[in-house]
Amino acid sequence: MATRGDICAVAIAETFRGDGAIMASAMGPMPKIGARLAQATFEPDLMMTDGIATMIDGDGEVEAWMPFSKVFDTLWNAKRHVMMGASQIDRFGNQNISCLGDHAKPKVQLLGSRGAPGNTICHPTSYWVGRHTARVFVPSVDMVSGIGTNNGAYEIRRVITNLGVFDFETESGTMRVRSLHPGVTFEEAQEATGFAIERPDGAIPVSREPTDAELTVLERWDPGAAIRGRIA
Amino acid sequence: MTPDDVVSELWSGMTLGIGGWGSRRKPMTLVRALAKSDITDLHVVSYGGPDVGILCALGKVRKLTFGFVSLDSIPLEPHFRIARQTGTLPEIVELDEGMFQLGLRAAAWGLDFLPTRAGLGSDVLKHAPHIQTITSPYSGQALVAMPALKLDAALVHMNRADARGVGQFLGPDPYFDDWFCMAADKAYVSAESLELDADACIHSRILHRGMVSGVVHAPGGAWFTECPPDYERDEDLQARYAATAKDPDAWAAFVQEL
Numbered sequence: 001m002a003t004r005g006d007i008c009a010v011a012i013a014e015t016f017r018g019d020g021a022i023m024a025s026a027m028g029p030m031p032k033i034g035a036r037l038a039q040a041t042f043e044p045d046l047m048m049t050d051g052i053a054t055m056i057d058g059d060g061e062v063e064a065w066m067p068f069s070k071v072f073d074t075l076w077n078a079k080r081h082v083m084m085g086a087s088q089i090d091r092f093g094n095q096n097i098s099c100l101g102d103h104a105k106p107k108v109q110l111l112g113s114r115g116a117p118g119n120t121i122c123h124p125t126s127y128w129v130g131r132h133t134a135r136v137f138v139p140s141v142d143m144v145s146g147i148g149t150n151n152g153a154y155e156i157r158r159v160i161t162n163l164g165v166f167d168f169e170t171e172s173g174t175m176r177v178r179s180l181h182p183g184v185t186f187e188e189a190q191e192a193t194g195f196a197i198e199r200p201d202g203a204i205p206v207s208r209e210p211t212d213a214e215l216t217v218l219e220r221w222d223p224g225a226a227i228r229g230r231i232a
Numbered sequence: 233m234t235p236d237d238v239v240s241e242l243w244s245g246m247t248l249g250i251g252g253w254g255s256r257r258k259p260m261t262l263v264r265a266l267a268k269s270d271i272t273d274l275h276v277v278s279y280g281g282p283d284v285g286i287l288c289a290l291g292k293v294r295k296l297t298f299g300f301v302s303l304d305s306i307p308l309e310p311h312f313r314i315a316r317q318t319g320t321l322p323e324i325v326e327l328d329e330g331m332f333q334l335g336l337r338a339a340a341w342g343l344d345f346l347p348t349r350a351g352l353g354s355d356v357l358k359h360a361p362h363i364q365t366i367t368s369p370y371s372g373q374a375l376v377a378m379p380a381l382k383l384d385a386a387l388v389h390m391n392r393a394d395a396r397g398v399g400q401f402l403g404p405d406p407y408f409d410d411w412f413c414m415a416a417d418k419a420y421v422s423a424e425s426l427e428l429d430a431d432a433c434i435h436s437r438i439l440h441r442g443m444v445s446g447v448v449h450a451p452g453g454a455w456f457t458e459c460p461p462d463y464e465r466d467e468d469l470q471a472r473y474a475a476t477a478k479d480p481d482a483w484a485a486f487v488q489e490l
Contacts, residue, residue, distance in 0.1 A: 053404035067405040068253065072330045076348075098326065099316070103359050109316035110308065112280075112300035117328040118350030144355040151353030 002209040004162060005030075005228025007181045009218055010210045011165045013038035015126045015158040016081060021045040022123075023055075023066070023080040029227045031083040031128045033218065034160075040217045075115070081124040081157070084116060088141040089127060091174045091195040092148035093156035095120070096141040103143055116146035124155040130231060132161035134194040137175075149173030162231050163189045165207055170198050179205040233446040235265035238420045241446070242266065242385060245294075247275040249336070249381070249416055251388030251409035252457065255281040255303045255465060257401070259389035259422050260455030262448065263287070264490045266387075277381055279332065279407065281457060282473060285311030286490075289483065294322055297381060299329035303470060310477030325360050327351075327378075333408055335381030340414035345377040352376055386416035389453050390439065391462055392432075393423035397447055399439025400428050403460040406438050413443040422450035424462045 012034025016024050019038075024046045026035040032051075039046040039058045047063070050056045055063040066074070074080050087110055088096040097116060101107030119125055125146060129136050147153045149168050159166040164180040176198035180189060186204055190197055210218065222228050239262075242248065252258035263283045272292045278284050280301030287293050289311040301312040315321040327335070334346040347366060351357055352374065357365070366377045388409040391402040399421045401409070413419035421439060426449045428437070456473065458465035476483040 068329075068407060069333070072333060076330070076350075098355075103326075103355070105319045106316055109313040111302055112298055112326055113328055113354065113356055114300045115329045117352075117354035117356050118330040118348070120354075121349045121352055143359075144353070147353040153353070 002215075003225065003228060003231075004181060005225060005231035006210050006215065006218060007207050008160060008162060008231050009034045009037055009222075009228055010214060011160045011179075011207050012083065012128060013041070015083065015160065016043050016046055019043060019046060019081050021047060023047045023049075023074050025049075025071075025080055025082040027082070027084045028128060030130060030231070033221045033227060035083070036221045037214060037217050041214060072118075075119060075122050078123045078154070081126070082119045083126045083128055084119070084146065086127050086129055086136060086146070088136060088138050089129070089159065090138060090141050090148065092150040093153060093159070093168050093175065094141050094144045094148035094151060095127060095146035096143045098143040098145045100142050113143070113145040120146040120153045120156070122154055124157045125153065126156070126158040126160065129159065129161040132163040132189065132192045134192055137193040137195065139195050163192060166197070174198055176200060177204055179207040181207045182209070233420070233448050235261050235422070235448055235450065238262055238387070238446060238448060239265045239269045239271065241418065242271055244271050244273045246384040247277060247382065249383040249386040249412040250276060250278040250283045251386065251407060251412045252281065252283070252454070253279045253405070253407040254300070255305070255457045255470060256405075257389055257403060257407065257454050257459050258283050258457040259387040259453060260457060261422050261450040261453040262387045262389070262420060264455065267292070267490050277383060279329070280309065280312065282309070282470070285309045288312055288315035288321055290487070291320065295324070296321055297325040297327065297332070299327050299332045303474060305465065305467060306470065306474050310474050314477055326356060327360070328354070328356055331356070331376065331378045332381070333411065334378040336408055336411040336415040338378065338380035339382040340411055343380060345379050347375040348378055349375060351378070381415055383412065383416035384418070386412040386419040388412055388419065388421055389450070389459070390421055390423045391459065392425050392428050393421050393439070393447050394428050395426055395447055397421065397439065397441040397444030398428060398437055399423065399444060400432065400436045401438060402429060402432055402436055402462075410438045410443065413439055418445040419443055420446045420448065422448040422453040424451055424453060424459065425449070
């Protein structure tokens with residue numbers, strides 16, 4: 001029986017399907033597991049770093065050098081798909097990782113905009129939100145760090161959360177449910193979202209479960225489901 | 233030079249670039265000497281880590297230009313957060329990390345600006361109204377004209393250097409230390425050892441004499457930030473530093489140790 005964490009890892013992996021030989025920059029433990037799963041199975045050409053400055057291939061072998069200056073070259077060259085986290089996301093996929101409240105004197109100072117503005121305008125971007133709540137999915141973000149579909153984003157491909165998979169493939173470029181994880185209802189997802197989520201035509205698909213082969217890979221990158229096990 | 237010799241060439245009100253990245257290979261011996269001086273009213277330009285946190289907590293920063301401030305293993309820099317949340321950091325310019333790098337390159341190359349798409353559509357531009365956009369004369373495309381980040385001085389830390397000013401990094405990433413040096417009127421380099429590693433790849437020698445005004449022998453000069461392969465980050469000390477943000481007595485004691 002697949003856990004919610006397994007389902008999320010597969011959904012993350014699926015965001016990289018078809019990407020080929022580009023750099024998958026997965027920020028945070030769950031995105032890393034998901035991207036490694038994609039690389040180990042259906043997307044073997046994906047390139048990933050060790051989180052520092054070395055590209056490590058799917059066999060764990062050193063492949064190439066990727067210091068920060070080359071990360072910028074790669075992202076401006078559009079050979080990259082990033083999965084970032086988000087403190088806030090609005091219905092167009094604008095993302096905030098900078099601060100909460102007034103920018104001049106924030107209530108909560110976060111990281112700063114990091115590379116989010118450049119990432120989102122230059123290449124595909126996805127987001128991972130481990131706890132889907134209306135505090136994250138807000139009517140409008142306090143600061144636009146990563147730009148959304150209404151601000152010129154290159155492509156906001158997916159948002160993966162503990163509840164489901166979302167895309168922006170609507171006429172207005174607003175967030176739509178693409179699939180919900182097994183056992184999650186649309187009402188539950190809507191309740192946890194501070195704006196109206198769009199629905200696909202017809203029945204809402206259920207996020208797929210991992211295959212046995214995929215579970216083996218997940219166990220390699222996340223022994224004992226230490227990281228997946230935290231997802232509820 | 234000694235760290236104090238370097239500080240004697242700095243002044244209140246100046247624009248100071250600090251190399252490294254987050255809590256990685258920061259020139260902390262030089263930052264500590266600066267922290268103990270009466271220099272204040274600084275415009276600090278940094279991919280920020282504890283350098284920014286310490287100088288903010290001491291009230292020495294008038295203006296901060298940054299893309300992020302983080303301690304890496306502790307994602308949010310607590311002293312920087314306090315400075316922001318209590319309004320004791322008067323002015324900030326928050327940039328995309330790539331815009332930041334282009335600002336250094338523009339300054340290094342003697343240009344007013346470099347064009348980029350990074351920043352378009354984001355609130356980085358809204359909160360930094362001095363940053364203009366331009367229209368490409370070729371395609372008509374709108375672009376950000378990232379202004380030069382001209383530095384009065386830069387501080388960087390290397391694994392190795394020689395007394396003449398050749399600087400060598402032996403870790404995984406040079407960050408943008410060479411660009412900090414070239415963007416500055418004066419660049420001061422501290423190093424773990426003043427003997428270059430003759431066996432290391434020639435590509436490791438990223439600073440040359442023309443980029444460097446002074447060299448300081450500073451073993452342990454990145455202090456609790458990491459400086460591989462010489463040493464890893466001192467996570468215990470970093471955690472203690474971070475905890476001082478919630479305890480004025482602990483902070484006072486920490487400042488005594490600087």
